[in-house]
Amino acid sequence: MGYNQENFKRIRAEYETKALYAQRAADGRREELHEKIPGLRELDAELSTFGLRIMKQALEGGDTAAGIAKLREENTRILAERKALLRAYGYPEDYCSPHYECEKCHDSGYQGIRMCSCMRRRLVEAGMESSGLGGLLKRQSFENFSLDYYRSNPEEYRRMEQNLRAVRDYAQTFATDGEHPPESLLFLGGTGLGKTHLSTAVARVVIERGYDVFYSSAVGMVSDFECRRFGNGMAPGDADNTERYISCDLLILDDLGTEVVNQFTQSCLYYVLNCRLNMGRPTIVSTNLGAADLRRTYSDRITSRLLGEFRLIPFYGVDVRKQKLR
16 A cells, blocks of 8 residues: 555554543543542552562462462452442443544554554545545545536447546556556546546545545646745745655646646656656546647657557547536
8 A cells, every 4th residue: 555654654643642642531530530439549559460460470380270260350359349339429330441432443543463444544534635636536526427418429428438437447446566557547638528527536546545646737736846946935944745746656637738838847747757657656647638739739758658658548528517507
């Protein structure tokens, strides 16, 4: 799995804090009852020595089994006395026990050496928060991608149905730890044909599978690289956001062609695409430009990678946004 490392460190720290808080709260409730219930403090003190007494009995030798059995009987008697005392004062038996959010892992995040499902779920939530997709992840999914908007043309409907099936399969089988890394995809087509919707749907599934996804528009990416190079708007100590473009498991670069295209922006785009291809890290690029427009707009080094090393997914139909307005 490729959980974002910053998220992992933060969530791990959250779990350590939660477990410590639960234990401190339990200690506070125990002290509260020690003040209210006569004799409870003494019973707890006896119970706390049980482990040491067992160890001492084992080390002393002699009839160890009989001695340990006697200690266990005594411990059982004290526990029963303690429970009866708590009930007499109107408290549940587990009042002084730590109250964990997750009883499976006791807020440690792990069950033995395996990550607990609660921590995995929290990492997925954090991945969605840090993906750059914001509310789109809540609104756009494979389940609500409607093919009805493409029915006016049977051939376009058939091709979009194929696209949906292929892209869903891509997301559901996404894995970076296999022999062959996932393909990079190039979504081509006019505005409002569902490119961003399907990109978001892929991101949602891939994040749920435990991988680090980062989304940006082409304009946003260029802005981040400008900040790194020229320091525009950056205060001392501000984070460099450009590392994420290379390190994430899946990069989604939206609206290619809307940025100002010059030598600097082309250099940034080539750097990101080339690094990711060389490292076997997949990228999904969406653009309103066709193949001929891409060749006219970008250098051969860029178009040869986009059109030669990405799987082309052409989108068809009539602008869905306009259809919704009608």
